[in-house]
Amino acid sequence: MLILQSPLTRKLSAFVTLSDSDLETLARFHRRRRSFLSGHEVIHEGQKTQSAFILAEGWACSYKILPDGDRQIVDIQIPGDFLGLRSVLFRTTDHSVEAVTPIEASEVLASDILNGFATSPRLATAVLWAASRDEAMVVEHLVNLGRRSAEERMAHFLLELGARLRLIGISDKTGFACPLTQYHLADALGLSAVHVNRVLRHLREEGLVTFQKGRVVFDDFAGLVTLAGFDTDYLDQEGPLLS
């Protein structure tokens, strides 16, 4: 293999078998490396964006701010995920993205992406697949907010994060390192930070999960899955669909 594997390449290759020329096009997406400090706003809502990013290292989150200043985190991004892909196809960005930890990301120009699609339809399909997978997660998140109790939301959220991290090899069934604060959790789950704290305490007392000092520990994985009604189908991937 001539081309170094980025987390994104690994992810897309799980879906479609990419030819050397596809891989080259994809590699061209990784030329402009950028670093951001923790807490920095990588993408700002309302921006006239000409580029997106591919996250290589660290965690980010995408969110919207409401008129009253409340924040809703829409999704968490981990290495291999796009930041602001949707913005490329619209004239302005409809959400913001913040670095949760210090991050490393490749900036990809809109033109690179659109030209890449024209050169490699297979790559276009792969990116559509990645976007669909992201959307599936957003949909699960939406169901979470609409119809689950605070505890179920928390359980589901932590399980989903764990499952995603396992796919990129930085988590196992026992737990994972998690740089999110309780404020992040509150903004993601549509709760107040105070209630997040109470929910975490209760889950800990029930012996289900412990989230302390930047680490999530699944004390009773099966119990948590039951509580959350968690189903991994929307994340699973059993070998390339297009080969």
Place this chain on the structure above:
Amino acid sequence: MLILQSPLTRKLSAFVTLSDSDLETLARFHRRRRSFLSGHEVIHEGQKTQSAFILAEGWACSYKILPDGDRQIVDIQIPGDFLGLRSVLFRTTDHSVEAVTPIEASEVLASDILNGFATSPRLATAVLWAASRDEAMVVEHLVNLGRRSAEERMAHFLLELGARLRLIGISDKTGFACPLTQYHLADALGLSAVHVNRVLRHLREEGLVTFQKGRVVFDDFAGLVTLAGFDTDYLDQEGPLLS
């Protein structure tokens, strides 16, 4: 114009200028016409799907059912929208779709879509754009559920529906015909049907919107926009991006 304009063609053409050959590929998506009765489940969660649908006539909604029987409606579909597009790229469907009214839809095989993308990268880009636009709506919906009060949710939901219907010419600023029941609203907004009723009464008494006998009337459009914090940016489209 040789090829009859479907609602989908019109929608995609607003984003990219499609060549005759693109249009032909797109027309091939419309060969298998299907009808479904109101209330019929068009797509079933967990299905091993080989096809999606393009809605030509009527309203549908996509939703998920939780273990306890609760339902969360993720999105409403109107003519020109895809039903189950995401399922095509996964092995199984992660949501269900129900006909809200009697509907007419074209069944599109997964292979037609994937082959279409290979033939016409421009079409692939257009479909990715349409999928992104859907995702933007799901994201707004998510923010709605996470951070807005029941009244704001209702206001926002009705305004968004109105804006979408206006794009396809079946609504104006005064209101629109709406076949949804209060149960649909409850399932979409993450509320109980009882509370939906109270919220509607309150909005009516405040002189903001009236939803009765299958019709939504915007009594005070500007007031409603303010209440909802509604912003149409994520729906707007000012001429083709790719031409």
Place this chain on the structure above:
DNA sequence: CGATCAGTTGAGAATGGTCAAATTCGGTGG
């Protein structure tokens, strides 16, 4: 050693849920 930020806990209030019982409305059959 203050300052700041994340986390913790308590008390009281509010938003929205549940249960139960009308009431209205659009058909449908006689």
Place this chain on the structure above:
DNA sequence: CCACCGAATTTGACCATTCTCAACTGATCG
């Protein structure tokens, strides 16, 4: 045309989940 049926809507009373405000702890950092 009318009586009736089931579905959709409406209303009341009570309850519970979650929020807000406020105070306090503990760790980290210049």
